[in-house]
Amino acid sequence: MQTLPPNTIRKTTGKHRLLVTLIHMIDGFATSAGTARYRDRFPSLAHAGHFRQPAAPGVSDLWLSSIGLGTYLGETDVASDISYTQSIEQALRSGINVLDTAINYRHQRSERNIGVAITHLIDSGELHRDEVLVCTKAGYLPFDTELPADQRDYLRKEYVETGVAPSGEIAGGMHCMAASYLDDQLERSRRNTGFGTLDVFYLHNPESQLGYVPADTFRDRLRNAFRWAEDAVKDKRIRWYGIATWNALRVAPGDRSYMSLEQVLDIAHDAGGDDHHFRFVQLPLNLAMTEAYGLGNQTLRGERGSVLSLAEQYGIAVVASATLHQGQLTHGLPEKLKEVMGLDSDTETAVQFVRSAPGLATALIGMSRPDHVLENVKVASRPLMTIEEWEGLFSPAES
Ligand SMILES: NC(=O)c1ccc[n+]([C@@H]2O[C@H](COP(=O)([O-])OP(=O)(O)OC[C@H]3O[C@@H](n4cnc5c(N)ncnc54)[C@H](OP(=O)(O)O)[C@@H]3O)[C@@H](O)[C@H]2O)c1
Numbered sequence: 552m553q554t555l556p557p558n559t560i561r562k563t564t565g566k567h568r569l570l571v572t573l574i575h576m577i578d579g580f581a582t583s584a585g586t587a588r589y590r591d592r593f594p595s596l597a598h599a600g601h602f603r604q605p606a607a608p609g610v611s612d613l614w615l616s617s618i619g620l621g622t623y624l625g626e627t628d629v630a631s632d633i634s635y636t637q638s639i640e641q642a643l644r645s646g647i648n649v650l651d652t653a654i655n656y657r658h659q660r661s662e663r664n665i666g667v668a669i670t671h672l673i674d675s676g677e678l679h680r681d682e683v684l685v686c687t688k689a690g691y692l693p694f695d696t697e698l699p700a701d702q703r704d705y706l707r708k709e710y711v712e713t714g715v716a717p718s719g720e721i722a723g724g725m726h727c728m729a730a731s732y733l734d735d736q737l738e739r740s741r742r743n744t745g746f747g748t749l750d751v752f753y754l755h756n757p758e759s760q761l762g763y764v765p766a767d768t769f770r771d772r773l774r775n776a777f778r779w780a781e782d783a784v785k786d787k788r789i790r791w792y793g794i795a796t797w798n799a800l801r802v803a804p805g806d807r808s809y810m811s812l813e814q815v816l817d818i819a820h821d822a823g824g825d826d827h828h829f830r831f832v833q834l835p836l837n838l839a840m841t842e843a844y845g846l847g848n849q850t851l852r853g854e855r856g857s858v859l860s861l862a863e864q865y866g867i868a869v870v871a872s873a874t875l876h877q878g879q880l881t882h883g884l885p886e887k888l889k890e891v892m893g894l895d896s897d898t899e900t901a902v903q904f905v906r907s908a909p910g911l912a913t914a915l916i917g918m919s920r921p922d923h924v925l926e927n928v929k930v931a932s933r934p935l936m937t938i939e940e941w942e943g944l945f946s947p948a949e950s
Contacts (some may be wrong), residue, residue, distance in 0.1 A: 583613060586614040600935045601646060610912075618913065635660075651872075654693045654739060688752070689737065690754050692726070722762075729775070737749070743766070747787070751792070800834040838876070843858045874916045906935065907935045943948075
């Protein structure tokens with residue numbers, strides 16, 4: 552029988568037993584003082600450049616770990632809930648203070664696992680809320696805990712008939728960015744995690760709407776979503792907002808799912824003026840997907856560059872997803888690459904590559920197992936690759 556962390560209860564619904572957080576909201580958010588205090592508990596990691604301050608206004612006060620824990624993959628069962636909860640606690644005890652989730656991940660279980668893990672460490676005096684950056688996302692219509700027998704019927708009853716998601720604003724039957732819907736999702740995320748304030752609220756793969764609506768409708772929806780987000784910042788329910796993307800920022804202009812960051816920031820400006828709170832973008836970056844660095848698909852006042860090369864000028868923090876290409880880079884890397892990077896293991900090589908990317912805030916790794924946390928965090932004690940070493944990996948091979 553596995554032991555559940557304190558501050559959780561077992562609740563039985565039908566034949567399924569679930570982990571749920573006790574209902575009490577924890578105040579606070581990641582701060583300069585809190586994240587510096589956290590950094591100081593890990594001097595050997597700090598010495599290796601593991602904690603850094605992203606060059607984005609406000610965010611630059613924070614010390615964020617070069618590796619963050621993601622919660623996308625995994626089964627939707629109690630054993631995985633327990634394993635994720637233990638992994639998150641292990642990560643927070645090991646020098647990882649960036650956590651990434653989304654309301655739809657594992658049917659809301661991942662958000663709850665984060666809430667349980669952090670609450671446990673706060674209650675035991677091992678962590679303070681102001682030491683950790685908690686990021687979530689909304690957009691995809693989520694189920695709750697498990698797949699319902701009739702998925703369409705569930706979504707219609709839960710979101711359309713309640714008036715939460717206007718049917719005309721649901722793209723492809725699965726994605727919505729309407730203010731009433733985002734508000735509903737944020738309230739669920741606050742309840743799931745137990746945090747009064749979520750540090751970062753991303754629109755989840757907004758580009759998935761581009762396959763269904765014209766570009767001007769898409770921009771209007773984005774503007775309305777950002778206006779809602781600015782209000783949520785004023786209400787102290789979120790600290791910053793952004794977009795978490797899969798294709799939008801790593802395809803060429805002209806591609807149907809392409810998004811221009813300059814245009815997105817103009818829209819944020821429309822929504823919040825000079826003091827808008829759009830600060831974070833997320834996109835894949837790994838040894839097999841290098842567009843964030845290598846593809847000059849963005850512009851800023853006429854200057855062309857990649858997302859990473861322009862991030863500082865845009866004033867945004869860039870977070871990498873799928874550091875291990877969803878587990879595929881844990882084996883089979885070329886020996887030559889490992890040799891050049893001076894690492895024995897494929898996984899360490901893949902992690903070191905992403906966390907060393909110039910201009911990157913944090914490399915997210917999905918880790919539902921505590922032993923994977925311990926293995927991956929070993930890389931954090933290694934000095935980052937220099938820019939020359941990192942860019943050297945892209946140089947044409949000598950003939
Ligand atoms: N568009 C978006 O918004 C978007 C898209 C994708 C991802 N993300 C975010 O980015 C995070 C990371 O991406 P991802 O989870 O999709 O993929 P990933 O980090 O590339 O890979 C995660 C997989 O690698 C395994 N793994 C981790 N460490 C390992 C190790 N040392 N040895 C062997 N296997 C290891 C994990 O296994 P275990 O689980 O068993 O530990 C998991 O199956 C996500 O969790 C999510 O938070 C966002």
